[in-house]
Amino acid sequence: MTYESAPIGALDSTKVPRFAGPGTFARIPDLSQVSDYDIAILGVPFDGGTSYRPGARFGPMAVRQAARNLRAGFHVELDVAPLKQLQVVDAGDVPCSPYGISDAVGEIEDHTRELLGGSNRRIVAIGGDHTIALPMLRAVAREHGPVALVHFDAHLDTWDTYFNAPVTHGTIFRRAFEEGLLVEDHSIHLGIRGPIYDQIDMEQDRSFGFRTIRANDLDVIGIDGAVDAVKQRVGDVPVYVSVDIDVLDPAFAPGTGTPEAGGFSSRELLRLLRQLSGLNLVGADVVEVSPAYDHAEVTSVAAATVAFDLVTMMVTGGRTAREHAPETDSAVR
Ligand code: MN
Ligand code: MN
Numbered sequence: 001m002t003y004e005s006a007p008i009g010a011l012d013s014t015k016v017p018r019f020a021g022p023g024t025f026a027r028i029p030d031l032s033q034v035s036d037y038d039i040a041i042l043g044v045p046f047d048g049g050t051s052y053r054p055g056a057r058f059g060p061m062a063v064r065q066a067a068r069n070l071r072a073g074f075h076v077e078l079d080v081a082p083l084k085q086l087q088v089v090d091a092g093d094v095p096c097s098p099y100g101i102s103d104a105v106g107e108i109e110d111h112t113r114e115l116l117g118g119s120n121r122r123i124v125a126i127g128g129d130h131t132i133a134l135p136m137l138r139a140v141a142r143e144h145g146p147v148a149l150v151h152f153d154a155h156l157d158t159w160d161t162y163f164n165a166p167v168t169h170g171t172i173f174r175r176a177f178e179e180g181l182l183v184e185d186h187s188i189h190l191g192i193r194g195p196i197y198d199q200i201d202m203e204q205d206r207s208f209g210f211r212t213i214r215a216n217d218l219d220v221i222g223i224d225g226a227v228d229a230v231k232q233r234v235g236d237v238p239v240y241v242s243v244d245i246d247v248l249d250p251a252f253a254p255g256t257g258t259p260e261a262g263g264f265s266s267r268e269l270l271r272l273l274r275q276l277s278g279l280n281l282v283g284a285d286v287v288e289v290s291p292a293y294d295h296a297e298v299t300s301v302a303a304a305t306v307a308f309d310l311v312t313m314m315v316t317g318g319r320t321a322r323e324h325a326p327e328t329d330s331a332v333r
Helices: 056-067 101-116 130-144 172-178 200-207 215-234 266-275 298-317
Strands: 039-044 088-093 122-127 148-152 187-192 210-214 239-244 281-287
Touching: 039 056, 039 101, 039 298, 056 122, 056 281, 056 298, 101 122, 101 130, 122 130, 122 298, 130 172, 130 239, 130 281, 148 172, 148 215, 187 215, 200 210, 210 215, 215 266, 239 266, 239 298, 266 298, 281 298
Parallel strands: 039 088, 039 122, 122 281, 148 187, 148 239, 187 210, 239 281
Antiparallel strands: none
16 A cells, blocks of 8 residues: 555544534545545445336435444454544545446446556445445456355345346345356345245245355344354355345335335344355445435434445455555544
8 A cells, every 4th residue: 555654533522523524434534635545435326227116316425424323443252443444535425327237237336447447446335225236246247257246135136127127226145146256156035024026936046056044043043153153155255235225124224216115224234244254355345225204314323324334344254355454543523
């Protein structure tokens, strides 16, 4: 990395209160303030692939707003000051067309590839509907080769087409499988629930090399059982974590496009993620926050915390973790 000294952290909230100042994620620096970076938060404001409630194009804006209140100085559960270990930046939003799915998907992939820049940089994308995971996976697989997908969602998202459209928020992971973006037999869904079109949907999903921990399974095997299953499934393959916020129960995430009763609590999701912090996380997204259906930032606060946890997981588990370890007193509060 080429930054001169210690990473630049978040704005000091003892000097500028959290509700003031720049609107970057957790008030971390933007691209123009750094000479290089390890991890970028990237807004992807596209919701043209959604099938029910629209509005996730406003997700990045809402998640950044909710992230103002994150105390990004120290992650207690993961025992690390992530912003002191690696340079984390807010890379703004991908400029993408609201009119054509294939145009937008191409623009998202190109922009993501440019930001990854052939280095070991990593991106946490904030959607946007789940469609954006496909161009993200394409860009990440180009850097790292095929990945293991750890997918949190109420829905499988491995259907074939909707209204003849091959790339939508419910079909991306079948496309990813077909394109060879996933390491065969290393991917897993968590939190799946609700009725489906046909039983064959689950059989097909299994034939694409996915395994599933349904929301109900968590009651039986517990969080530790789920964590063991994910670790066993993934092995030592590079991992992409995709979090559809509808994995949470509508009580914890009302502001989303296709809500389903009986989901995880925020605490369950966060514990699952934190227990997985040893994985080699090479890319991640949190998607499907639709702020117009939200109340009191319930959903966007959950999504902002998930995004910060994903960043922290990259710091603790990734290959570059602790490489710089410049213990300075540039404290952030
Ligand atoms: Mn979903
Ligand atoms: Mn989804």
